[in-house]
Amino acid sequence: MSKDKPVENETGKTGTDFMHGLAIDAVIFGFHDHQLKVLLMRYNRTGVVALPGGFIHKTEHLNDAANRIVSERTGLNDIYLEQFYVFGDYGRSDPQPMKDVLTANNIKHDDNHWLLQRFISIGYYALVDFTKVVPRPDTIFDSCDWYDLTNIPRLMQDHNSIIQKALVSLRADLDNKLIAFNLMQEEFTLGDLQILYETILDKKLLRPAFQRKMLSLGILERVAKKWTGAAHKAPYLYRFSKNL
Amino acid sequence: MSKDKPVENETGKTGTDFMHGLAIDAVIFGFHDHQLKVLLMRYNRTGVVALPGGFIHKTEHLNDAANRIVSERTGLNDIYLEQFYVFGDYGRSDPQPMKDVLTANNIKHDDNHWLLQRFISIGYYALVDFTKVVPRPDTIFDSCDWYDLTNIPRLMQDHNSIIQKALVSLRADLDNKLIAFNLMQEEFTLGDLQILYETILDKKLLRPAFQRKMLSLGILERVAKKWTGAAHKAPYLYRFSKNL
DNA sequence: TTATTATTGTAACATATTGTTACAATAATA
DNA sequence: TATTATTGTAACAATATGTTACAATAATAA
Incomplete structure (x- = not known):
């Protein structure tokens, strides 16, 4: 849960500290000014926009990893998190945008770089108090900001459809679980x-x-x-x- | 979806055809004689009992893998399947029972064998017509049979809790989706x-x-x-x- | 101070859904 | 042809949800 300078390892060539082929993508919902918002990462040089995400340390619980990832981006703890779907289609992740980001970040890579391989991604949605969040960029993307749910740009890979599925899950959960309060002050x-x-x-x-x-x-x-x-x-x- | 002799590759030393660190576990529900049943695999020599499961080919859609795995065990196609949770605690999988099974199967392995490493497992539940199923063992476990849900033995790893979570999900889905019919003739x-x-x-x-x-x-x-x-x-x- | 205005809290009623009791309609058997 | 057990469904009761109505404010303006 380091909020300091990201460690080299997180983007290093080997990435040996992380499980390969598995990622977490987080749809972090906030609510402000009569609008649902989603926290998105942007690499300004290439204009690539993506969901905040991350990887699972080799000895880390999956849910802990999700908590860590969301905490790192929001500066919050004790966040309401819900696993909602696993995105595992082959070919879901076009490696090109990530390749551009790596290049622009001067991270050495060839086509076998682990970040450019197939990933199966576990989708979590988070509900946070918008006013408490201090968005923080990560190692790869250099800005992190709220976007109106009604005005999401074209995102990296299949992230647009991940948001849609998260919204459907949130709606379905709204009546059963009592979770809306997590979005309020x-x-x-x-x-x-x-x-x-x-x-x-x-x-x-x-x-x-x-x-x-x-x-x-x-x-x-x-x-x-x-x-x-x-x-x-x-x-x-x-x-x-x-x-x- | 081969229903023939399982290929060497599926248990081979390298397992290079599969994604590593990721597995699918399937809770296959049937209904017969006023009882909910679950299909379980047993290795008779060691007595280890486990959920049917499998791995994802490197170029295979995740949901296709789940379908394939369930089809291989039941002999059925067009099976109702639902992703319900991802089990990713570190240490959830005690490697010992699998080690015993490998040894008893004369499969060469050391502690670094990929089947003995950490797995994150994607849970699917399946609803099938009990009378149509022809249970088929797989490469590793030599029998495959129905067990009453009320009489499940101690299973490998965290498979007992996977069944419990599947049941909770099934109950929750019962009112929303119209799926019970998949369990009937x-x-x-x-x-x-x-x-x-x-x-x-x-x-x-x-x-x-x-x-x-x-x-x-x-x-x-x-x-x-x-x-x-x-x-x-x-x-x-x-x-x-x-x-x- | 006292209307005016907009919005809140909640009562009151209408409608719809779900829970429960009751009973006629069978399909065999005696 | 009576008996028995179970089905299909009507009828009513109890809840839950949808809708209308209105008194109770909290400021502003007269």
Whole structure:
């Protein structure tokens, strides 16, 4: 979980510290300004944009690797993470964009370089508090930033379809697991929460039914404080109750 | 998808045709005699029992590999398969049982043999028509048979917990996807179907509600024929309608 | 101070879904 | 032809969800 200078090993010629042929790609969702956001890496010289990802150390638990990768990019710990699919089609990874990046980074490589071989990639999605994230570039890509989900550029390899599948999984999980709160700040109004749900599900919800449902879950704690606001009744603030 | 004599390569010393460090484990569910069954491999000499599994050819799609592996063990094609989790803890695979199997099979190996290294395993579950399956052993394990889910022995590595996780996933999918039919024969009564649901979910269901729900799905086709039976009203036979 | 305005919290009712009881319709057997 | 066991489904009850309505604010403007 080093947030310091990345070690040489991570891009070295041998890469002997990592398992080969296996990668993790992370779809890190945030929510801000009525928009779902995804954290993406960009190599400015070539313009290649990709999902944050990484590899699994030879003695590292898979889920630990996913945590480490997401922590390194966001500066956060204890992140909500969910494995959602394994992308393993042969030929899914066109090596050319990575080749360009390596060249531009002055990393020696031939066509047998392990980063240019076939990878099977395990997809994780993460839900984070947008306001707490400090995006950090990695060894290979030199910028790391939020993109509106509705405005994702053409990404490296099959990363566009990975995002789509992550979104489908997030929607399916929304009703079963109680995970939307991971995208909110600590305290929020039911109105905020409704906008989040509407954005994720891409459909309008009726306020009374939504509030009734959320409150009946018994996982929201009403905070005594109220909102400072505008010319109308102030909404209550809630927080996710850890008492369950 | 060769159902013939397994090729030397599959267990050879080099295994160069397969991706290393990655495996597929398949939880193949069947249903018979009011019981959920799982297909398991056994090496009779050492008594090791394990899930059917296999590896991914270097140019093979991941999902194709899963299909191939399940087809090889069951003799079936067009099998319902679902990726459900990736098992990647370091140390999840105690190499000793596999070592014993290799030794007993007279396969030359030292501790660096690729089959004794760390594997990350992609879990698939399969739903098959029990009556259509012809279980086939593989290169390493010399028998392949059904076990009652309620009576699974101690399995190799973490395979017991893989089965548990598969069952949890199956239960979760049961309401969302319409997959239970894959465990039935072509024609079945609503009573049969209810017993299947009750067995999977491990709880009693009320008949009128269950029938109403199943019929309202609009995916069941009532077959004109009726059941030959006992001293009471004969139930209708249904089949899953492909017209949707 | 007192309307005005916009938005919140929630009651009240309507509709839909699911749970439960009841019973007529069989298909053999006695 | 009665008996028995089980099926198909109607009928009602209990919940859950969708919708309308409205009182309760929190600022602003008169």
